[in-house]
Amino acid sequence: MDSLILNQSLEIYGQSLVAICRLPTYTSGAIALLQKGWPNVVVLDQNDLPQGLFNARCILNWQSKSKDGDTFAAPSIALEDIDLEPLPAISIAMTISAFLQRISQYRHSAEIWALVDGNGKFVALLEVSSLLRSLVQAEQNQCPSVNSLLLPLIYQLPMPVMVSDRDGAVVGMNSAWRNSLYESLPNNALTDILPTAETNSNISTNNQVDNSSQILESKPSVTHQFCTTDGESFTWQVISVALQGSLQGLDLAIAYDITAQRNLAQELSGLSRVKDEFLTCINHELKTPLTSVIGIAGLLSNNTFGELNERQSRYVKMIHQSGRQLVSIIDNIFDLAKAESGQLELYAETVSVKDVCQKSILQLKKLVQQDSTIFRNYNFEEDWELDVRLDIDPTVKTIYADETRLQQMLVNLLSNAFKFSFFPSELVDDVPSIPPQIGVIVRWWEGWLAITVWDQGIGIPEEKQSLVFQKFQQVENVLTRRFEGTGASLLLTRHLARLHGGDITFVSQVDVGSQFTILLPPETVHNNIQSENLEQRIDIIHGRLVLIVETSTEALDWLRNTLTGFNYQVVIARSGTEALEKARRLQPCLILLNPNVPMLSGWDVLALLKGDSVTQHIRVVMMKHADEPQINSHQADGILLKPIKSEDLSVFLSNYAEAPKSFKFLFLNQNLEGSVIELIQDLGHSLLEAEDWTQGDVLSKIWQPELILLNGDNQFxxxxxxxISRLELLSKLPILIISKSAIAEIKWLQNRFINLSLYDLCLDLDNIDRAKALLVLHQAIANAMCYVFPRSFANTASINHNS
Incomplete structure (x- = not known):
């Protein structure tokens, strides 16, 4: 605000025309002035010194109840004996700036002040609200016009930009808009470009996030297509935003030429349709004759048409087996195509996890027994049977899933585990082969059902691990020539896991073995099994699930072993895109991110994570070498320098140590909305209600709450x-401030109350569904609750091991 205004004296804002009563006088005289319409009566003594205000609030204190109803009786006929409203005095020569600074220092600042001269005599009344309104009006009158602020700016922009008022009249446009849109539209049809409430259904719109705290109020984008005089077609996407503040009442429209993108989308749509038709044709035209081949081969192998000699029987079995393998390959490719196009549907129901695992193992054994190449290539005895170890947590009973697809995922993983359990030496030696060691482990992982298929085979080389979930990728060695397959089973398994609302992760070490883990949501969230509803799940906050984004096998092994020692569960991503997908789906408590990952750099992943409302609350720690380029501006929650030490890693785990499932929260009576209280109770927490903070301090000594809740929209x-800052016990508790809009002064509050641990949460229940509200509230509580590991526990890991 202009300093000239702030340096003015309060005299020009004082009200000299007021009702006055001088003592001594009668109470009836003051009441008579109120009856004439005066809102306040200034009471002065004989020396014109202000003594207080007499108004309607004073009369309310005279209320008493009787048999005839409420009555009002003055306690005294003399006005000097009446309790008056306080009227603080301030010098009329004081500047506006000094006055505003003075009232900001008081928690309870009066609304009405008495302006007095140098002798303390009353001169005029000053209403604070009237003063503030006058200052705001003066500031608005000084604001420059839109022509001097906005139009010179848009004239310099290269993209088409136009400003209009709410009636659709053009205020200004740059040359790019005039040349590209304005002169090309028939009859300058501006209303066809700008979105209105009557926008018809043939205009494509994109959903925008509703956020009342934004400076720019976004409207749905509009796509407009037209042809020039030479017949060339153009497609423009126009995004219009309603300007706020001093520019309120104006709309800013920005146009983007999306002709190339629209044409490319149409071409890709045509290619996708051709691909779908081709796959459908292949599925039908290949499987039909294959069904006949398999059926006839089955009849021959069963000696239906006569006895076969040993050589003929072996050939028929090879025909039968190859046909079945080809059908399996066709089915996998067709399922993969449907999954990628979003056409693969799940038929979920409550199924027994143990039964599915046992059926999958039996199916694998049947496939192994039917595969004649197994006994031909390896020196197994004739009665040899594959042994698959099954270890299921007794608490795991059922899950809501598509039983057929779940069994398909397990068979794919078990089949791969069997295939890659043989070492190259076993393929050429004549000595009996060692039976493959594979198994299935089922456990709960921080609310997820984790089904792990492990083997003790050849493992996957580090340079190949990032390619595991890519199309038609296999480990390039002699095994690829011993076992049939397209390399699509793992990719299909990941698609199926994600359709169930979960994901898949793996760890592998050459000559040691591999572990592939399918993570599935529990049965309680089956209503949100589709992937697009993941952000609406309540249970996706996992305090002991860590996502590691790394390509180095040595670093992965050390981090995984160290975190396991700290009682954390680990999920691994080996590329930037995979990290984004896993972070969004699994919602880990912490992400350890290597900047140098393929497909998308770690810094780009960090920016995308922090820019997404679904993942921005997750703590992200970058892992880099000291000699790598330093990024001065980033959104990471911390940086770990390689080689990483156990004690350095434990610092970022301290806020996520295992805590009680239920907490006790302290709040003031009528300070929180009922809807917020219901959400907190739905999360399983207890609430302690106090009338004031003195009583809250007493309750804290008895019940020992872990968190204080405040309403950020409350004026107090x-x-x-x-x-709270003056109370020794309460000042040590974290404080979560919940408001409907973001608290702009949170940094200022944190700096002012340095002895308090302040956290803020923007929770507008009018513009967010209940499930997501529970998610956001739960994460805010988790961030505010800080539990620290004992240092001795942190030292139990192998500190000397470097990653």
């Missing part, structure tokens, strides 16, 4: 924080 927020 500053007063409450000051009271």
């Amino acid at each position: 927020l500053l007063k409450y924080l000051e009271e």
Whole structure:
């Protein structure tokens, strides 16, 4: 605000025309002035010194109840004996700036002040609200016009930009808009470009996030297509935003030429349709004759048409087996195509996890027994049977899933585990082969059902691990010539896991073995099994699930072993795109991110994570070498320098140590909305209600709450924080401030109350569904609750091991 205004004296804003009563006088005289319409009566003594205000609030204190109803009786006929409203005095020569600074220092600042001269005599009344309104009006009158602020800016922009008022009249446009859109539209049809409430259904719109705290109020984007005089077609996408503040009442429209993107999308749509038709044709035209081949081969192998000699029987079995393998390959490719196009549907129901695992193992054994190449290539005895170890947590009973697809995922993983359990030496030696060691482990992982298929085979080389979930990728060695397959089974398994609302992760070491883990949501969230509803799940906050984004096998092994020692579960991603997908789906408590990952750099992954409302709350720690380029501006929650030490890693785990499932929260009576209280109770927490903070301090000594809840929209927020800061016990508790809009002064509050641990949460229940509200609230509580590992526990890991 202009300093000239702030340096003015308060005299020009004082009200000299007021009702006055001088003592001594009668109470009836003051009441008579109120009856004439005066809102306040200034009471002065004989020396014109202000003594207080007489108004309607004074009369309310005279209320008493009787048999005839409520009555009002003055306690005294003399006005000097009446309790008056306080009227603080301030010098009329004081500047506006000094006055504003003075009232900001008081928690309870009066609304009405008495302006007095140098002798303390009353001169005029000053209403604070009237003063503030006058200052705001003066500031608005000084604001420059839109022509001097906005139009010179848009004239310099290269993209088409136009400003209009709410009636659709053009205020200004740059040359790019005029040349590209304005002169090309028939009859300058501006209303066809700008979105209105009557926008018809043939205009494509994109959903925008509703956020009332934004400076720019976004409207749905509009796509407009037209042809020039030479017949060339153009497609423009126009995004219109409603300007706020001093520019309120104006709309800013920005146009983007999306002709190339629209044409490319149409071409890709045509290619996708051709691909779908081709796959459908292949599926039908190949499987039909294959069905006949398999059926006839089956009849021959069963000696239906006569006895076969040993050589003929072996050939018929090879025909039968090859046909079945080809059908399996066709089915996998067709399922993969449907999954990628979003056409693969799940038929979910409550199924027994143990039964599915046992059926999958039996199916694998049947496939192994039917595969004649197994006994031909390896020196197994005739009665040899594959042994698959099954270890299921007794608490795991059922899950809501598509039983057929779940069994398909397990068979794919078990089949791969069997294939890659043989070492190259076993393929050429004549000595009996060692039976493959594979198994299935089923456990709960921080609310997820984890089904792990392990083997003790050849493992996957480090340079190949990032390619595991790519199309038609296999480990390039002699095994690829011993076992049939397209390399699509793992990719299909990941698609199926994600359709169930989960994901898949793996760890592998050459000559040691591999572990592939399918993570599936529990049965309680079966209503949100589709992947597009993942952000609406309540249970996706996992306090002991860590996502590691790394390509180095040595670093992965050390981090996984160290975190396991700290009682954390680990999920691994080996590329930037995979990290984004796993972070969004699995919602880990911490992400350890290597900047140098393929497909998308770690810094880009960090920016995307922090820019997404679904993942921005997750803590991200970058892992880099000291000699790598330093990024001065980033959104990471911390940086770990390689080689990483156990004690350095434990610092970032301290806030996520295992805590009680239920907490006790302290709040003031009528300070929180009922809907917020219901959400907290739905999360399983207990609430302690206090009438004031003195009573809250007493309750804290008895019940020992872990968190204080405050309403950020309450006008007494500053007063409450000051009271809490003076209480020794309450000042040590974290404080979560919940408001409907973001608290712009949170940094200022944190700096002012340095002895308090302040956290803020923007929770507008009118513009968010209940499930997501529970998610956001749960994460905010988890961030505010800080539990620290004992240092001795952190030292139990192998500190000397470097990654």
